[in-house]
Amino acid sequence: MELTGKGLAGRAAERAARQSYGRLLAYLVRAWRDVAAVEDALAEAFTRALVVWPRDGVPDNPDGWLLVAARNKLLDGARSAAVRQTALASLKLTTAVAAEDPPMIPDKRLELMFVCAHPDIDPAVHTALMLQCVLGLSAERIGSSFLVSPDAMGRRLSRAKARIRDAGTGFEVPDASAVAGRLGAVMEAIYAAYGQGWDSIASDDAGRKGLSEEAIWLARALVSVAPGDAEPRGLLALMLFCEARAKARRADLRYVPLADQQVDLWDREMIAAAERALAAAGAMRAPGRFQLEAAIQSAMVQSRLTSTDLRVPLLRLHGALVSVAPTLGNRLGWIAALSDVDGPQAGLKALDELPHQRIRSYQPYWAVRAHLLGRAGAGAGFIDEAFSNAIGLSTDAATRAYLIEKRAMLTRQ
Template structure:
């Protein structure tokens, strides 16, 4: 595959797949059609040149390949001939190539599907994550994730779940699962669960794009809050790693590298959302991110306000991960001993025992307190749990520093 075709695959394959699912009405058939279309592109484009509208070309080619496949199989399954004839008779042209991913995400997040299946299917079909990557995000086995995806596709097919954006009347009750999955997509891009890079910009960009589309559909506080939260986090991307790709902690980041336009847009959305009734966890998390954004440097951060926001958030959504984040804020406000006591309490009751960031925080607090052996043990445990190369190098650096 040439670099040009690889670039088109990265930018267009999920859009093409979403449209093929709409046209063909079947996930598996659409995926086969997508792969066949790119196979033809690899054969033809180097000689014929890349089409003026590659997305439309790929959709058209994939559609015809699917029809041909159904007709070949119709010799053994006669009902497929009728399906092929219906597809052939579709009123479709190359101009009929719209961005169908919002339709697809509502289909993947239909309430008839279990929440874990919704998320797995969305990450696979919308974001092109492998089953191994999804399994890491869910702390599950690839086999388990593959089974969830197969069952979800079967449920969509058997229940004839419509491939459409819900009506305005249906949107509010369908929104929670979609927001959860969009944020999951963003998080996988903002802090990849595994691999050589800390971030996957194509995923954060896609999640923000979906957030903007959702806000156009339903300008409610939590939609504003989620979009604001993603924008504020994304504004820090350039400062999160060094020029050599090493992890840079928030309080050590060069804030001149933060994207001022994204920060301004995010903060404005937070203000709009908090002025309305019905704000929830996404708005509160965005408000915390906005406090960070408004501080000129780490030393001027209003940690008391951040702790207070975490207190409100915990009342709405009790979660050991949120408790851990609050513990870090408490440590910045009251010192490492206060933070360590909170982290120890979380771990002692059996929460976050497989979560590398809990041990990383414990190690950091112990290091600051001069408890070298305890810090070393905590960092080693965190190192054994992370699958991400920059985080591994960061923890290895911390361990090396303890020897001096």
């Protein structure tokens, strides 16, 4: 659902949409189970608001108004008397809630996020489903971020929602043990959303912003409802570290690596907030993947800010990260850190041990290889081949331009 509206009432509806959409949806889905039906009802409620509010004024309690309008729509839509009967009982509560002033709509967004990450739902759809249910992003918008056709994305989301509707008891609000079991999937989904924000930049900051900010918002929500868990704080810290440097990552449409970034473009307050989140996570003595990644970010940032050589501790952190999460990306990070300590030859040797099939079309592999070959003073032909692959596999014009320049520098003899 995308909402646009003109004038005061339009803006109020948009604000309500941004702030309340997920809350209203989560609350109604609890009673109604049918995500698609609730989405339709909410969309109609918002549309009606855009007609009624400019005429009669914005109600004192916009959320309550929207909730009642959506509920009425849902009841109208429930054709069979039996469905009406059971639904009515659970929806009575919503009327009571909406009548209160100020409205006390319990925040069930987190429960909804956990429903979206249910093990019965294809993990590949977790993030997309969460973005749609909790943030109200359209299939077009999500499809664009994930490089999936809007049509296919719409079908995947519909299938997932049908599962939620039909699965019955499996989708009760998860209890504490189920929450613990799904926390990982929820965090993965949030981080994937943030990563999509980075990857889809194409030199366009406005386009990128959306998903990054929303992912950070989701992480904050996760921290606030799981205050006893360390990893959500680690995740928040990690994203804040990355976000704090967003402005410095580009200069004249060229990608700027961390070592060359202008430190005064970094958001110091956000870095401080990231450090606080990481320290709070560390105090819980329950290390994990996201805390390690945040610690790596912290060390890289502090190394620049204080001109301290932290290459050895960084290599240790990367090693710990690989042992917790041996993904291709993490192994590449370790190899880059290794070559910073032991030299490019050690890095190149480690690169050769990566699974050949998986690195062939993996851009970061070729980018790391190209830089290491350059540092090792390899022949121009080898350097050129690695750079070519890295350039050809880039989706981002700024990265492409940076690599083309770098290649020219390294192969010009």
